[in-house]
Amino acid sequence: MRHGLEWQSCLQLADGVTSTLLDRATGELVRVRSRYIIACDGAGSTVRDSLGIAMDGPEGIANFMTIHFEANLRSILGDYLGILYFLFGPGLNGTLIAYDVEKTWVLMHPCSPDSTPEDFDEATCRAAILAAVGVPVPDLQIKGVKGWKMSAQIARTYRDGNVFLAGDAGHRFPPTGGLGLNTGIGDIDNLAWKIAAVEAGWAAPEMLESYEPERRIIAQTNMGQSLANTFRLGVLFEALGYGADRTVDEATFRSRLADPESRTKIDEAVTFQKDHFDSLRLQLGFAYGDVLKDDDTLPISQFTPKCVVGARLPHVEFADGRSTLELVDPNGLTLIAGAMAGDLTALAAGLKAPLIQKTEGADFHVPGEAWSARMGLEPQGAVLVRPDGHILAITSSGGAEGVQHLAAALSTYLATPVAAALTGVA
Ligand SMILES: Cc1cc2nc3c(=O)[nH]c(=O)nc-3n(C[C@H](O)[C@H](O)[C@H](O)COP(=O)(O)OP(=O)(O)OC[C@H]3O[C@@H](n4cnc5c(N)ncnc54)[C@H](O)[C@@H]3O)c2cc1C
Numbered sequence: 001m002r003h004g005l006e007w008q009s010c011l012q013l014a015d016g017v018t019s020t021l022l023d024r025a026t027g028e029l030v031r032v033r034s035r036y037i038i039a040c041d042g043a044g045s046t047v048r049d050s051l052g053i054a055m056d057g058p059e060g061i062a063n064f065m066t067i068h069f070e071a072n073l074r075s076i077l078g079d080y081l082g083i084l085y086f087l088f089g090p091g092l093n094g095t096l097i098a099y100d101v102e103k104t105w106v107l108m109h110p111c112s113p114d115s116t117p118e119d120f121d122e123a124t125c126r127a128a129i130l131a132a133v134g135v136p137v138p139d140l141q142i143k144g145v146k147g148w149k150m151s152a153q154i155a156r157t158y159r160d161g162n163v164f165l166a167g168d169a170g171h172r173f174p175p176t177g178g179l180g181l182n183t184g185i186g187d188i189d190n191l192a193w194k195i196a197a198v199e200a201g202w203a204a205p206e207m208l209e210s211y212e213p214e215r216r217i218i219a220q221t222n223m224g225q226s227l228a229n230t231f232r233l234g235v236l237f238e239a240l241g242y243g244a245d246r247t248v249d250e251a252t253f254r255s256r257l258a259d260p261e262s263r264t265k266i267d268e269a270v271t272f273q274k275d276h277f278d279s280l281r282l283q284l285g286f287a288y289g290d291v292l293k294d295d296d297t298l299p300i301s302q303f304t305p306k307c308v309v310g311a312r313l314p315h316v317e318f319a320d321g322r323s324t325l326e327l328v329d330p331n332g333l334t335l336i337a338g339a340m341a342g343d344l345t346a347l348a349a350g351l352k353a354p355l356i357q358k359t360e361g362a363d364f365h366v367p368g369e370a371w372s373a374r375m376g377l378e379p380q381g382a383v384l385v386r387p388d389g390h391i392l393a394i395t396s397s398g399g400a401e402g403v404q405h406l407a408a409a410l411s412t413y414l415a416t417p418v419a420a421a422l423t424g425v426a
Contacts, residue, residue, distance in 0.1 A: 007041065009050055016250045036195060037163045040184065043151070045169035051160045055222070057153035061174065061230070064094070066145040067107040067125045071137045074101050086233075087132050090250045096132055099396045108133050108148070110246070118147040119141050125248060150174045152227050154219050158212040163193055171219035176229035177276050179222040182283060190288075192273050193330070193387035197414070202353035206415035214288040222282055225300060239269040259381055271409050275300055288310035288390060307375035309394055309409075313385050316374055321366040330387045334358065335406075337382035338372030341398035344382055347406055350419035355380075384409070 005021040008029075014401075015039050021030045074081075081185040081218035082224030087097040095108040109128050111119075120128075125142045155170045187347030191211050197203035230239040239262065241252035278301040285292065287302040289310035295302075305314030313336070316324045328334050332354025335344050339361040342363075348355040358364060360371045372379050380398035383391055384406050395402040 005115060008368060010037065010163070011162070012045070017162050034164065034197070037164060038188070038191065038195075039165050040167040040188070041171045042171055043167065043168040043172040044207035047163060048155060048165055051163060053158045053160060053165065055151075055153035055172070056156055057151065059151040059153060061152060061227075062106045062110050062150040063113045063115065064148045064150065065111045065120050065328050066146050067106050067109055067142065068121065068146075068401075069107065069125070069127075069129060070103055070143055071105060071143040073098075073101045073105065073133065073137065076133060076135060077101065082369065085132075088236070088242075088248075088253075090116045090248055090253055091131055093237070093242070093246050094132060105133055111147070111152075113149075115147065117147055120145045137183075147375040150230070154216065154221050154223060158216055164208075164211060166191060168376060170216075171223060173226035174225045174230045176233065177222075177226045177279060179226050179282060180277070182289040183222045185218055186218060186286070189388045190215050196331075197353065197387075200352070202414065202416070204415035207413065209415075210288075210413070218286050221286070224373050225275065225279065225282060229273075232275065235272055235374060236266070264291055282314060283408065300319060300323050306311070307377070307383060307391065307394065311391055312389050313383065313391055316371055316376065319367045319382060322364070324364075324371070325389060327364065328385050328387070328389050329356055330356065332356065332387060333392070333410075334385040335354075335382050336360075336371075336385060337398065338377055338379040339370065341382045342380070344398065344403055345404065347418075349405050349411075350417075351410060353414075382406070419425070 004024045006024055008020050008022055010017050010019045013355045016033055019032045021027075023030055039045055041047055041294060042073065081101060084097050085098070087094050087096060094110055097106045097108065099105065103354065105243065105323050107129055109120075122142055125145060126140065129140060137289055151172045152174060153172050155165050158165045158170050166187040168180060171180075171183060172205040173183070188299070194203065194208055194211060198205050198208060239256070240248060241256040242248045245356060254367060256266065258295050269415065279402070280299065281295065281300045281303040285305070287308065289308040289377065291308045291310045292306065305344065307311070307314055313324055313328060313417060318324070322411065327336055331352075335355065335357040335358075337344060337357055337359045339359065341359060345355060345357050364371070367372070369380065372381055375381070375383065377383070377394070378396055380396065380402070381396045384393040384395075392413055393406050397405070405420045
């Protein structure tokens with residue numbers, strides 16, 4: 001890996017991509033040949049733009065100047081320590097982000113669409129920080145200023161030939177809800193093992209076509225939630241007396257805080273912001289396919305792990321304190337089987353993928369109710385798990401029948417024939 005190289009353009013060939021990169025230190029152009037490109041070059045992705053992939057959805061819903069500064073705010077904050085500070089009050093309406101309470105901060109300061117970083121000189125930044133923090137900040141150092149447009153967009157396609165988009169290159173959300181980076185990590189988690197499997201020869205290149213339908217819908221859900229969270233803040237602004245222009249005068253603001261009836265409304269509006277911080281179902285409960293569609297009507301904080309194809313393998317704690325999640329092989333396929341499933345590894349004979357089987361009773365023990373029962377399976381059932389921890393197939397029967405069933409599911413998903421070798425299977 002080399003740092004300081006800027007990706008500039010590429011030429012796609014049938015079996016790979018030739019990229020041209022600029023070595024910023026020397027000014028030299030470097031050509032790199034690769035089988036694929038995973039474009040994770042952020043919301044303003046040069047790769048995406050160079051391929052002409054459009055972004056769908058509104059751009060510039062709101063505009064901010066992000067002021068990066070260094071200061072130790074610990075003594076000022078006292079017991080009010082947090083990661084995010086939503087700022088409300090006359091002349092205020094931004095967010096302070098604590099990357100390191102004693103050193104690194106960012107103030108997201110609302111600004112007009114045509115504001116530029118040059119408009120935010122040292123004095124302007126200092127005044128904005130003083131207003132945000134409320135008291136003079138000793139040892140304050142302004143480190144940088146950058147404009148940022150809040151957008152809610154998804155790339156029209158996640159793939160062009162051998163180039164895949166991932167992370168903010170494929171989707172950009174309002175930060176309300178903290179779903180952006182998590183969605184990007186999910187993209188890579190989904191794509192990396194597939195590329196590795198194709199390159200290792202245990203899946204056909206066609207399997208890579210599952211990346212976009214699986215991940216794009218997750219981005220759509222998370223973008224919708226991030227937008228909903230942004231609009232939710234409007235309820236709080238209203239309760240605090242802000243007008244449509246998102247400003248409030250001193251008298252209105254103070255009277256809202258002093259009046260018990262208004263105060264109740266403010267408290268309710270604060271409680272209404274719960275979805276920003278409590279979205280376990282979106283963070284862990286997402287599934288590939290429509291299998292958990294019914295859960296969409298539930299609050300996003302409500303997550304009940306389910307053993308269904310496409311969902312993440314549910315966590316179950318073993319008697320020794322380990323989790324089912326620790327059984328999953330990130331480099332191959334994992335079969336987690338009930339106590340009566342028998343040896344299903346005959347599946348491996350018709351498959352080039354690494355495959356391990358972990359059987360209840362032999363490899364793990366669950367206190368109380370059997371693991372298979374907790375998964376809604378018969379003791380002869382088994383679950384086949386992908387390297388990214390999502391369930392690829394479930395069989396309710398063990399032995400030859402189970403092997404056949406799993407082989408058929410694998411053939412479809414890996415887009416390559418998997419012949420179940422049944423010799424010796426009970
Ligand atoms: C204020 C704010 C708060 C947020 N809070 C959260 C949160 O709490 N939780 C959460 O999950 N997400 C959050 N996000 C979103 C999160 O920051 C992004 O989703 C995440 O950083 C995207 O990661 P990425 O790797 O796709 O892109 P980036 O982090 O943008 O990284 C892209 C990288 O590519 C490099 N690059 C760009 N162009 C080129 C080129 N031509 N050649 C070579 N390199 C290039 C860039 O230098 C950069 O290093 C927040 C975002 C903002 C703005």
